Amino acid sequence: SQQGEEDPQALSIQEGENATMNCSYKTSINNLQWYRQNSGRGLVHLILIRSNEREKHSGRLRVTLDTSKKSSSLLITASRAADTASYFCATDARRDDKIIFGKGTRLHILP
Amino acid sequence: DGGITQSPKYLFRKEGQNVTLSCEQNLNHDAMYWYRQDPGQGLRLIYYSQIVNDFQKGDIAEGYSVSREKKESFPLTVTSAQKNPTAFYLCASSNRLMNTEAFFGQGTRLTVV
Numbered sequence: 001s002q003q004g005e006e007d008p009q010a011l012s013i014q015e016g017e018n019a020t021m022n023c024s025y026k027t028s029i030n031n032l033q034w035y036r037q038n039s040g041r042g043l044v045h046l047i048l049i050r051s052n053e054r055e056k057h058s059g060r061l062r063v064t065l066d067t068s069k070k071s072s073s074l075l076i077t078a079s080r081a082a083d084t085a086s087y088f089c090a091t092d093a094r095r096d097d098k099i100i101f102g103k104g105t106r107l108h109i110l111p
Numbered sequence: 112d113g114g115i116t117q118s119p120k121y122l123f124r125k126e127g128q129n130v131t132l133s134c135e136q137n138l139n140h141d142a143m144y145w146y147r148q149d150p151g152q153g154l155r156l157i158y159y160s161q162i163v164n165d166f167q168k169g170d171i172a173e174g175y176s177v178s179r180e181k182k183e184s185f186p187l188t189v190t191s192a193q194k195n196p197t198a199f200y201l202c203a204s205s206n207r208l209m210n211t212e213a214f215f216g217q218g219t220r221l222t223v224v
Contacts, residue, residue, distance in 0.1 A: 097142070
């Protein structure tokens with residue numbers, strides 16, 4: 001079962017624009033994480049936000065968490081060609097400590 | 112350098128054979144995970160282990176087996192009972208006590224020939 005679901009499934013934007021991806025989940029969580037995956041590679045951790053936090057920043061990344069709506073968003077500002085990748089949210093459920101991933105958003109930055 | 116290592120990077124299996132994928136970490140993490148990824152898809156949890164000598168089934172455990180005899184090692188065996196094993200397999204570890212992010216290996220691409 002997928003705990004997290006990202007939206008949109010795919011996104012193409014011009015270089016320099018901002019990219020926003022959303023994630024919804026189903027059960028209570030300890031934390032929510034965002035990862036990036038370049039084609040055929042392992043996942044790279046981007047940012048972790050705990051259930052008692054509402055917003056977090058890391059460089060050009062901004063993550064928000066709304067536990068009442070069971071949703072999170074990832075904003076990448078001033079996008080670059082190197083940001084082209086798939087982005088996944090992952091939730092760490094309180095009930096069983098499993099880390100469950102969504103299906104991801106494929107982001108394509110156009111030159 | 113601390114990290115998590117998967118081997119081999121590419122693996123070919125004949126139908127009916129069992130194969131074992133290696134995952135080793137030197138991060139002193141208690142928790143380790145195995146995921147399967149199919150083309151254009153997300154990650155699905157196969158097995159996870161929170162402590163040595165203990166592991167739990169994930170969402171798609173059928174046809175797979177694991178062991179956790181050492182803290183740093185969590186090998187995954189893809190058995191002949193797994194009917195569609197061709198996929199990209201990813202191993203991860205995390206520090207459960209600190210409730211922090213998971214670190215991933217570079218993956219093993221398994222192909223049935």
